[in-house]
Amino acid sequence: xxxxxxxxxxxxxxxxxxxxxxxxxxxxxxxxxxxxxxxxxxxxxxxxxxxxxxxxxxxxxxxxxxxxxxxxxxxxxxxxxxxxxxxxxxxxxxxxxxxxxxxxxxxxxxxxxxxxxxxxxxxxxxxxxxxxxxxxxxxxxxxxxxxxxxxxxxxxxxxxxxxxxxxxxxxxxxxxxxxxxxxxxxxxxxxxxxxxxxxxxxxxxxxxxxxxxxxxxxxxxxxxxxxxxxxxxxxxxxxxxxxxxxxxxxxxxxxxxxxxxxxxxxxxxxxxxxxxxxxxxxxxxxxxxxxxxxxxxxxxxxxxxxxxxxxxxxxxxxxxxxxxxxxxxxxxxxxxxxxxxxxxxxxxxxxxxxxxxxxxxxxxxxxxxxxxxxxxxxxxxxxxxxxxxxxxxxxxxxxxxxxxxxxxxxxxxxxxxxxxxxxxxxxxxxxxxxxxxxxxxxxxxxxxxxxxxxxxxxxxxxxxxxxxxxxxxxxxxxxxxxxxxxxxxxxxxxxxxxxxxxxxxxxxxxxxxxxxxxxxxxxxxxxxxxxxxxxxxxxxxxxxxxxxx
RNA sequence: GCGCCAGUAGCUCAGUAGGAUAGAGCAGCAGCCUUCUAAGCUGCGGGUCAGGGGUUCGAAUCCCUUCUGGCGUGCCA
Numbered sequence: 001x002x003x004x005x006x007x008x009x010x011x012x013x014x015x016x017x018x019x020x021x022x023x024x025x026x027x028x029x030x031x032x033x034x035x036x037x038x039x040x041x042x043x044x045x046x047x048x049x050x051x052x053x054x055x056x057x058x059x060x061x062x063x064x065x066x067x068x069x070x071x072x073x074x075x076x077x078x079x080x081x082x083x084x085x086x087x088x089x090x091x092x093x094x095x096x097x098x099x100x101x102x103x104x105x106x107x108x109x110x111x112x113x114x115x116x117x118x119x120x121x122x123x124x125x126x127x128x129x130x131x132x133x134x135x136x137x138x139x140x141x142x143x144x145x146x147x148x149x150x151x152x153x154x155x156x157x158x159x160x161x162x163x164x165x166x167x168x169x170x171x172x173x174x175x176x177x178x179x180x181x182x183x184x185x186x187x188x189x190x191x192x193x194x195x196x197x198x199x200x201x202x203x204x205x206x207x208x209x210x211x212x213x214x215x216x217x218x219x220x221x222x223x224x225x226x227x228x229x230x231x232x233x234x235x236x237x238x239x240x241x242x243x244x245x246x247x248x249x250x251x252x253x254x255x256x257x258x259x260x261x262x263x264x265x266x267x268x269x270x271x272x273x274x275x276x277x278x279x280x281x282x283x284x285x286x287x288x289x290x291x292x293x294x295x296x297x298x299x300x301x302x303x304x305x306x307x308x309x310x311x312x313x314x315x316x317x318x319x320x321x322x323x324x325x326x327x328x329x330x331x332x333x334x335x336x337x338x339x340x341x342x343x344x345x346x347x348x349x350x351x352x353x354x355x356x357x358x359x360x361x362x363x364x365x366x367x368x369x370x371x372x373x374x375x376x377x378x379x380x381x382x383x384x385x386x387x388x389x390x391x392x393x394x395x396x397x398x399x400x401x402x403x404x405x406x407x408x409x410x411x412x413x414x415x416x417x418x419x420x421x422x423x424x425x426x427x428x429x430x431x432x433x434x435x436x437x438x439x440x441x442x443x444x445x446x447x448x449x450x451x452x453x454x455x456x457x458x459x460x461x462x463x464x465x466x467x468x469x470x471x472x473x474x475x476x477x478x479x480x481x482x483x484x485x486x487x488x489x490x491x492x493x494x495x496x497x498x499x500x501x502x503x504x505x506x507x508x509x510x511x512x513x514x515x516x517x518x519x520x521x522x523x524x525x526x527x528x529x530x531x532x533x534x535x536x537x538x539x540x541x542x543x544x545x546x547x548x549x
Numbered sequence: 550g551c552g553c554c555a556g557u558a559g560c561u562c563a564g565u566a567g568g569a570u571a572g573a574g575c576a577g578c579a580g581c582c583u584u585c586u587a588a589g590c591u592g593c594g595g596g597u598c599a600g601g602g603g604u605u606c607g608a609a610u611c612c613c614u615u616c617u618g619g620c621g622u623g624c625c626a
Contacts, residue, residue: 026565026566028565028568029565030568039569041567077569079606080606081568081569121626125626163625281624284624293551293552294622297623297624299624300624306626307626332554332620335552335554336552336553336621336622359553361619362619402562402563403561403562406553406554408555424574427588427589430586431589434588438585441585442585445585474565477565489562489563492563493562493573496574497573504589506585506586506589510584510585511585548586549586549588
């Protein structure tokens with residue numbers, strides 16, 4: 001908010017001086033307070049294009065800027081920085097704006113662009129695991145923030161309910177079912193799904209239908225088992241996500257897509273574009289012509305289709321539905337997949353720059369200081385549900401978004417189990433609860449004003465008060481940056497900084513003081529606004545903002 | 550072999566997309582509760598930003614290269 005303001009002032013000054021400003025300059029909060037409240041590199045960056053040395057240029061700009069009374073002091077430093085010291089009145093004015101705005105930080109920056117966020121999209125062959133949980137928290141937070149800054153995003157889950165893996169699932173279920181009926185199945189196949197949940201499914205099916213499945217012809221039987229397993233597991237996944245606060249606008253089934261004939265469509269499009277060929281009884285896509293490092297099989301030699309074809313079809317439906325940015329959030333094992341889907345887009349003459357891929361690196365679970373090895377196939381996984389029941393939704397979501405996407409994430413279960421305050425989410429929530437408590441106390445002592453006024457805002461002059469205002473003023477620009485760069489972790493950093501300033505302020509000043517009601521009102525107004533801003537951040541992260549702890 | 554990602558304090562990680570003296574939390578040490586929640590605050594110590602070159606007024610950040618770790622390199626998804 002203030003950065004934008006200063007930036008505009010600098011541009012105005014440059015314009016009146018008839019100086020060019022092609023290159024982008026920045027306004028930032030310097031880490032050394034000696035360099036002022038804000039600082040810009042404008043003169044350094046624009047020196048070249050104006051053919052002046054930075055110091056001279058800075059002097060001209062400063063002379064012009066000094067006409068503005070909002071600045072207590074504007075200085076020039078060494079190579080050509082311009083440092084601003086702001087008058088408290090500017091902070092107070094900004095604070096008043098923040099206070100008045102109920103949806104503070106929101107904007108129309110995204111211009112209503114339709115963005116599709118596809119994430120989780122796990123195989124419906126088991127309970128959701130930790131990586132899916134990370135994807136869910138990450139994708140959902142990006143969704144919330146993009147929406148808040150004016151995009152028109154949608155969340156979508158692509159269900160891989162066709163193909164090889166679900167066949168194996170059905171076979172695994174059948175084996176477990178036979179086991180229940182006392183058949184000796186020998187060693188459980190390596191490829192099959194070993195998880196306990198398959199046994200649970202078998203028992204459930206047995207209770208519902210008994211031996212009826214075994215009377216069916218093999219093909220019908222597997223189909224039946226598949227349908228049963230899929231619907232059960234999908235429901236399970238949906239429940240897990242809902243418990244995690246993640247709801248999808250769309251669930252797109254691969255099976256449905258296939259039955260609508262889009263597979264044939266894509267195949268014929270690619271053939272028409274002359275980029276398929278036959279080799280070894282299979283049909284190939286010559287993706288190498290479009291930047292892939294290897295050609296890809298479209299139709300296997302047994303006549304079945306690879307997952308790639310319906311996936312291309314699925315991405316094309318996104319375009320047909322009017323989305324102009326397609327963001328796929330993937331686990332670390334999918335990056336080899338990018339060149340081939342881009343290749344398909346190019347081959348079919350679609351602009352592949354609307355595709356964007358975000359890769360979340362793996363999550364390592366630590367228990368008793370040791371890494372827990374996980375394998376879905378072997379049934380050794382820590383599920384999303386387990387995690388939530390152990391550490392809670394808030395802590396889980398917070399941890400998952402607190403790291404940037406392409407960094408590994410170490411999750412120490414034991415630490416989380418301790419439920420002590422080593423968790424930064426408590427630090428932030430505690431700050432919020434503290435404010436609520438102070439407000440409660442003020443109300444009980446009849447020191448909470450009926451209305452907050454601009455006069456009250458103007459009494460805030462302590463450095464700690466101005467620091468809180470400065471931090472709050474950062475939020476609108478920050479949210480835009482987060483949306484543009486898809487980096488939700490920066491919101492947790494921000495919230496921790498805001499909470500820290502609040503705790504410091506709390507320790508140093510008494511807020512509710514019957515001896516000076518006027519000052520009490522001003523400070524309550526500040527805390528009330530901090531609480532609102534924190535509440536907005538929590539909401540954007542899908543984390544609760546507790547009134548007391 | 551090739552491709553992608555990462556390497557910052559003892560540990561977990563930030564670092565405002567090239568800015569000034571690289572920051573937090575935890576762990577360690579020393580302090581602060583008859584006053585609004587001590588789940589908090591104050592102070593101290595801790596660094597060859599993996600190594601080496603380059604680009605420029607200026608590099609943790611961009612380019613090249615080496616090393617280390619993770620992942621990928623299926624007619625699985």
